[in-house]
Amino acid sequence: MKKRILIIFLLAAGFFGGCKSFLETEPEDFVTPDNYYNTEADLRRALNGVYNRLIDNFGRMYSRGLYSYLAISDEFFYKNITINNIKVMEFDAGQLDVGRFWETAYQGIDRANLLLENVQRPKMDETRRSMIRGEALFLRAYFYFLLVDNFGGVPLKLVSTKSPNDAYLARATVKDVYAQIVKDMREAETLVSDISNYSYNETVTKTAVQAILARVYLTMAGEPLKDTERYADALEYADKVIASGRHSLNPDYKQIFINHSQDKYDLQECIWEIGMFGNQLGSAQLAGAVGIENGLECPDDKIGYSGGGIHPTARMFEMYEAADLRRDWAIAPYKYAVVSGVTTKVNYTPVQIYDRTIGKWRREYETATPKSRSYNSTNFPVIRYSDVLLMKAEAENQVNGPNGEAYKALNNVRRRGYGKPVDAPDATVDAPEGLDKLSFLAFLQDERARELAFEGMRKHDLLRWGLYLSKMQSLATEITATAPSGFRYAANAAKNVTARNLVFPIPNTEITVNHLIKQNPNW
Template identity: 80%
Template sequence: MKRILICLLLAASTMSACNKFLETEPEDFVTPENYYNTEADLRRALNGVYNRLIDNFGRMYSRGLFTYLSISDEFFFKSITINNIRVMEFDAGQLDIGRFWETAYQGIDRANLLLENINKPKMDETKRNVIKGEALFLRGYYYFLLVDNFGGVPLKLVSTKSPNEAFLPRSTVKEVYTQILKDMLEAEKLVSDINGYTYNETVTQTAVQAILARVYLTMAGEPLKETARYKDALEYADKVINSGRHSLSPDYKQIFINHSQDKYDLQECIWEVGMYGNQLGNAQLAGAVGIENGLECPDDKIGYSGGSVHPTARLFSLYAATDLRRDWAIAPYRYVTTNGVTTKSNYTAAQIYDRTCGKWRREYEMSTPKNRSYNSTNFPVIRYADVLLMKAEAENEVNGPSAAAYNALNMVRRRGYGKPLGTPDAAVDAPAGMDKAAFLAYIQDERARELSFEAMRKHDLIRWGLYLSKMQSLAAEITATAPSGLKYAANAAKNITPRNLVFPIPNTELTVNRLIVQNPNW
């Protein structure tokens, strides 16, 4: 599948030290001076910016960002009782945290280098502007990932020319968000309409607008608490809704089956990170969606997963029994192999903690042979359902629980129960007459139901100021109610303290950059 291609390595830091060992200059050596001469060069460089969303070591959207980098009250890791990141026991030397930081800055540096050379080739100006817009957005998005996870970070807006360049101090959270908005708002005017594509791995106008709604909602909450931004979030959610480019897919489970089958759904899925292949060939752009967070299966032909990500009973109990999303998001069965024969084994009603994530099921994958650790399943960064729920939340904050807020919320709920989207249904619609606080609480639960395992719950809880209290209460719940052999599921929640609202600045950065100050209590 997938439109992200293998890119040439364009980092400027690789451009030194060669010709003093050689008598002649290599003719195929890539530098900014002999590159960026054609539209094709710019597009290859842009692929390199996208490429950092898929880290070969699994710290970005290939694995980490939707699993061990997003621990919340919706899941725990199977049989993890020792000290590591999966139980939130780590320090500033943790390898995955450092690699996450480095990979995001690699994406930023590649974007900076491309933007510095954007005007070099002679080419169609509309096409040039599209490439510029995508690069600007991606730079802003990498900074969004960084500020959301680390707090204030150094703002580097020019490419690295030499390892001897001066280091930068941390910018404030506000300063980083100001740059994010600058990049994304400019990008909105430059990128293409999604109607011109048959795939959704490229950043398009509604993708920029949807992410801007997310950015504004985040700015309205913790830690900035710029509540005036709710109005901006509402404006940008409405831009996506009123564009007419997107709608809810009628069948919830089909969204994720399509991912596993390498099919595109541009109506529901506004922007996806594209994975490619299964890491068995030369291309190193595969991911682990449905493997790290997959339905337990020991059979390679069906699609192996150790089933390491398990839902909490709290998440399970948020769904009504008639909510079709429950038994899709949370697997009602696993695969077992007996005497060489693999069959489905249904969980009992008491086996809530035994269940695994079921959104992406490898049994639907069509590419063979199947790799135990990698696949080509895309990850949805933002879906239309998320936009509707952001619309409901922002509308509630600006105008209270209006008819427009209820309508956006209820469309998502009706789809979750397999009901007609435009027809009121008292059995599934949100209760009428809620006040502003009650409506917000309802949205908070609905986001957990709709977007479970999609890397949103931790982000949401932090911006709502609920992360610490939710994790502390989760630890108590699991300790009191989980089966004796599964009480370890509380370990991550028990280890959460106020410092965990952000990750530590990695030691690899602190060691070389003396201008960096560590986050509190790390």
């Protein structure tokens, strides 16, 4: 984006001449831990390198994959993709994108480990050193959270790679991986800075750690661990974010995403974002594809090209009431098309549900020019304040039942979605009163889908609730029975989902070299 430019710092190769005296001299242009981590600036550059792995130039992280083809659920399908593709859940352990996801996460972990091993070396202010250490601890834990959430138990590597001959590690249990995640994040919470010290939200701050910890604990409470005591921890950490007073709901839902497209920060709503920079047309290779991979259809480069490849399911569309303002923002009510040689906005008819595309990030609002067809600088929000409120409502319901606190958190999100004042009760939009614990949870599950549509959360939520397989199976039946004939193929991804898809396969690239690792079932 703007203020935080995440740079890849590659280790420079040494230059070897033919002179004996040169060979006897220690090369000064060969970067090693011994001659690199000598200043605070070195630590900062190394930390930027850890953040960088959340982007990934190949598009497998937050530049593209984690909110699109790595997060297939019942909320969307890919246009005109029918067979032999991860986008329709037809792949194996040799799938390139899954392998690259695994590799990129471990690159981030290794960079974090190397930084943590050298963070004490420079002479510098101890408070700033602690902040760097805290961010590195959190990021290492977050990479592990992405891995365990998608692959199950994974090797728990807590030291940097010293040699290609380092011993391989077996898979740690899911429980042990989560224990390390919690340990690192809780320590990071005491070290990182408060968001009030920044004018941007691409840096990990105290409320970001607390919000993600609430997410981690909710995940631990659900499948596959089913450690239900963690609901109380999730409630504690959601409450910490709320009590901080640092965050609030943006009163205008659509403005959250317009701000992203316009490279503007909203520290109240958006607690932590992945910072993108540029559009890959220059030397900086840190751009993403938010609003391109998942954008509304537009053939015009000046407006902002998107092939409109991702389409919402009718199930997703019908979760919204017509008065819910989020529906026609999250799901585009129009596309751009060339009519009589002129690019024109064309509205969809009421029956064109499957034709629609995602409209959350609209490239027409981008201000940076020239616009690239494939890349932009639009940030991706990892966690928003509305998510914290919904986690609060869910955890409160699980711990104390559907009490006033649970209803308040849920209804604040709903009211904003309908354009209402968030603190004023409104019988026309508030959740029905008198719900029991199970009914409240079911209502909240749909509310999370409405609020966080296409933000990479739906698959994660369905998995932890133990609903992913059943929801995909019922989606296949729905689409086959009700979709227009030209869109019946939209059921293919759901049809291909089986019990093995509760996790990704361990990549063949890892299985081949590490014989201590066993493959996930049925892969």
